[in-house]
Amino acid sequence: MLDRRQLAHQYIAGEWRDGRSSRVYQNLNPFDGSLVAEIRLASIEDIDEAYRAAAEAQTVWAQVNPFERQAVMEKALRIWEGYRDDIIQLVADEIGGTYIKAAIEFELVKNFLREAATYPLRMEGRLLPATIPGKENRLLRLPAGVVGILSPFNFPMCLSMRALAPAVACGNGVVLKPHEEAALTGGTLLAKVFEEAGVPRGLVNIVVADVQEIGDAFLEHPIPRIISFTGSTAVGRHIAEVAGRHLKRVTLELGGNSALIVLEDADLDLAVDAAVFSRFTHQGQICMCANRVIAVKDVYDAFLEKFVDRVSKLKVGDPRDPQTVIGPLINRRQVDRLIQVVEASIEQGARAAYRGPVDGNVVGPVVLADVREDMACARDEMFGPVVAVMKVEDEDEAVRVANNSDYGLTGAVITRDVERGLRVAMRVETGMFHVNDGTVNDEPLVAFGGEKASGVGRYNGEWGLEEFTTLKWISIQRERRQYPI
Template identity: 45%
Template sequence: MSDLDLTDVDWTVQYIDGEYVPPTDDDTLSVEDPSTREQFTEVPAGTTDDVDAAYEAAAAAQEAWAAKPPQQRASVVRTVQDLLKEHRDEVLDLLAAESGSTRTKGMAEFYTAVGISGEAASFPTRMSGDHHESTVAGKENIVVREPKGVVGVISPWNFPMHLSTRAVAPAIAAGNSVVLKPATNTPVTGGLLLAKLFEAAGLPDGVLNVVTGRGSEVGDRVAGHPEADVVAFTGSTEVGKHVAGTAAQNLATPAMELGGNNVHVVTEDADLDRAVDGGVFGSFLHSGQVCISVNRHLVHEDVYDEYVERLTERADSLPTGSAHDPQTVVGPIIDESQRDQILDYVEETVDAGATLETGGGHDGLVVEPTVLSDATNDMAAACNEHFGPVAPVIPFSDDDEAVEMANSTDYGLSGSVHAGDVGRARDIADGIDTGMVHINDQPINDEPHVPFGGVGDSGMGRYNGEAVLEEFTEQKWISVQRDERDYPF
């Protein structure tokens, strides 16, 4: 058992160079529980000076950290994994209080973060190089893999701990240092919690730094700091394009996982029980606040009515309410602005001719599970990433039309296909322009050893496994001229 206590923590600090730094001039941001709208905590409103101090500390600490033996770096990350397991219930309570995570969603996020930490702990001994024959007589070519340096991480509010961990743990394991800017809504589970875990695991001062505050005030400095060698961002496409451009001005590598508009394709020969099960989970987990959730249900016209009927029945039966109730499946939206955007999309879609089968209302921040039939691809809830518990169901007549409809978006993150014949499903999946697609399943899948990312407006680069190791390291060519070389002059 560790001495770490997560039940009584003063979160009103930032974490810079191994020190917990209180707010300057008492300038703080309130963090509210989405289920109760009561203050959960408050955190410092960070400044560009705080960002500069964090990057200065990270740059100063990185070289010594990279020089540590691989087993020492692996031990720190593995200890973080152990600490997560030891404090599971406290972490789940924090996720519920800060991000409105229901028990089901919290468990999914928790175990994904645990898995990513375990995978990252293997990186220090997997950073292998290569050896190449030379075109020059007596020369040896060696390619080694080294950490890139300082990694800036800007993480979102929907899966805050998971999506911070998937960048922070691999970056640190590979020998980099990190400056982490968590989302304004989730500074604890997306940032300060990780600081506590890595500190307890024995990470040297300065290797991980956490700056809290408004992205509008410090985001550009985090993304565009001259000390940043990589900038890892997860969030909306609009903001991601700006972050990538800002990072590129300093030739930092942008690693971007952005928005999605993911389809759930159901053919006429699909097992409807499995297809509906997948559609319900894919649309309503975490109230649809998932970049890889089902945004559009594309269903063959021969089974369309039955699918809509079954999906509606299931949506009606889902328990809704507070994230603190272990029975709740559909909990609150993160805040009022997100809720209002979702409801606007639903209203616009109904005004455009769709049928509201169920839902469409809200109780506080809890938006009712909503099913929209007679939808088309150009309706607001379908063509936009609605990021809510909303399921527009759109009919198609043949596989070619399904693929064409799936691809009528600038996004390309995830998707799913249900068909009775796996070969047919594979043909459809091959035709969908997306970074990930899942057959006889739904789009919400994330495994720590499998590349995760999108194409088009859904981002650039990949997380997880060897893919993220490529993002956070670089190759260096070293040649050794063993024999004397003859030069022409």
């Protein structure tokens, strides 16, 4: 059983302890406001200690036999599976995740751990031809060193582990800064799993800190070679700028304004199922969620009627109830921001085809119909259970509208003609796209990432292996070289 009192600490240099900040963060349940944990925050000095511990442990870990590293990763997977019930409950209490959401996220983390366990045996080298007689060229794949990870509150276990597991498996040290509102699920829980799995002390470090106090110290520290960030595009731009000044590599998975296209030949029941899943999973607090549903005029009215009917029946409320589909948003700021977007869109001419009530941090689902491209709900990423439904003339206009966004994370199309769906997929400017499915998909073997303002780099599979390693060329001159001078 997980000891939440232990998890309510920093994990630095292999020790569970308080941070050195004078500030104590109260981690509150977003549904009922109850106290989940009190955490004394980390200071700049704590961050420095964490990075130095990671660097020292990494030199030891990188020399461990790859089969032993694989065994540690496999043990971490077994430990994770053993905590399932505790984890499901913790997701509900800390971030308001429903049972459905927590179960999905739990399985995603299992998949990431399972795939990462293969990485130690895939750190392969190559022998390459040489233009110079007697030369042997060796290309080695090596750990990058130390990785700094920043993760968000919405899918904290998944989005932390997606970087943490491959980074560790590849032989790196890690300092992870989770969002303070997901400090346990996105941070110390994962440290507990790796501690029990037997990684060297100091290899994995968790610092829970307020950016207002630490500034850019996490990014500017000289030790980390790579910064991995998942979160908003605005923050991602800043991280990229700071990292660039210090010549650090970055992997950025940022915001989205994904579109789900419903063509005139669509199976409307499938379209409704896909749209409900794509928009309302975890209250719409997923970067892959379908912000916009774009329906061709021939099926617009029929789709909207079926969609509203289905949305109106979604169970809203306590995330601890297994039947609940829509629980609370993470905090009141997110609620207020979402309501402002809804009101602004209605003032611009959108029609509220369905609008659920607001109770504390729980926002009932909202379906905005007759949405135009210039409306707030079509332009902005809405991190909540609100969806913009748009009518277009035909397939060409649907593609144009889908591409009319700064973002390019994911998308989907519903059509009975698979080849037509593939053509649409090729025309929409995103890093990922799905035919006859929803926009929310993540696979451990498939490259995950976006285009445009949705990010830089790719996670998962062989691409995750590349992101957290570096290449080194070593040449061996086996016979006397004749130099030109």
